[in-house]
Amino acid sequence: MFADLSPADQAKYVAAKRAVELVEDGMKLGLGTGSTAAWMVRCLAQRVKAEGLRIQGVPTSTRTADLARELGLEVVTLDQAGHLDITIDGTDEFDSALNLIKGGGGALLQEKIVASASDRMIVIADFDKHVPQLGKFPLPVEVLGFGLASSRDHIARLLADHGLAGCDITTRKQGDAPFVTDEGNFILDLHLAQIPDAPALAIALNQVPGVVENGLFIDICDRVILGASDGRIEEHVRP
Numbered sequence: 001m002f003a004d005l006s007p008a009d010q011a012k013y014v015a016a017k018r019a020v021e022l023v024e025d026g027m028k029l030g031l032g033t034g035s036t037a038a039w040m041v042r043c044l045a046q047r048v049k050a051e052g053l054r055i056q057g058v059p060t061s062t063r064t065a066d067l068a069r070e071l072g073l074e075v076v077t078l079d080q081a082g083h084l085d086i087t088i089d090g091t092d093e094f095d096s097a098l099n100l101i102k103g104g105g106g107a108l109l110q111e112k113i114v115a116s117a118s119d120r121m122i123v124i125a126d127f128d129k130h131v132p133q134l135g136k137f138p139l140p141v142e143v144l145g146f147g148l149a150s151s152r153d154h155i156a157r158l159l160a161d162h163g164l165a166g167c168d169i170t171t172r173k174q175g176d177a178p179f180v181t182d183e184g185n186f187i188l189d190l191h192l193a194q195i196p197d198a199p200a201l202a203i204a205l206n207q208v209p210g211v212v213e214n215g216l217f218i219d220i221c222d223r224v225i226l227g228a229s230d231g232r233i234e235e236h237v238r239p
């Protein structure tokens with residue numbers, strides 16, 4: 001199943017496999033979204049099959065739900081599960097405080113709800129995702145379609161107040177059409193380059209009418225597991 005992987009996939013697999021080792025029989029899990037999280041779903045399905053684990057999974061996107069079902073995992077909604085033991089997800093960036101930028105795949109809203117309903121959030125990634133300061137990866141913000149231009153202008157003014165004047169804000173596209181999230185909303189990508197005060201910006205963005213959620217995950221992630229293509233693993237725990 002895991003033969004002939006590219007170095008990038010080997011790194012993701014190594015991190016995913018390690019995270020799945022922390023899963024115990026009877027747990028309810030949040031299943032993240034993205035290429036790294038997909039490896040976690042595959043590794044989890046393999047363990048469930050081999051060891052007969054009783055696991056319920058709450059997916060954070062239709063993509064992950066489809067993959068989990070295809071591999072035979074039991075999929076339930078967050079409300080059916082109630083409380084979750086662990087969410088395992090990927091990230092686009094993380095800093096040394098284990099704050100994250102997520103949403104490169106557009107799943108940030110369900111990811112944040114699911115991670116926040118979990119006792120622990122474990123992030124899996126390759127070493128390149130570790131940054132000294134968040135912001136190089138464009139910050140995704142999920143917004144309602146109603147009043148999109150007005151919300152974008154409001155965000156631009158807010159960024160200026162946070163010392164980030166003049167940053168480009170783009171509407172995410174899928175082909176020629178706007179990208180639409182699982183919840184039927186749009187994504188604005190904020191090209192900030194650096195975010196001097198991520199906790200403050202995360203709170204401020206969610207005050208803008210029309211903003212549904214932003215991709216800054218502050219004080220949510222408990223542990224990051226990094227994998228490398230040579231099998232090396234590094235773990236960071238939130239101080």
Ligand SMILES: O=C[C@H](O)[C@H](O)[C@H](O)COP(=O)(O)O
Pocket residue numbers: 032033034035036037089090091092102103104105106107108111
């Ligand atoms: O919306 C997508 C998620 O936040 C992903 O977890 C994130 O973009 C990382 O994806 P990948 O593992 O493919 O780099």
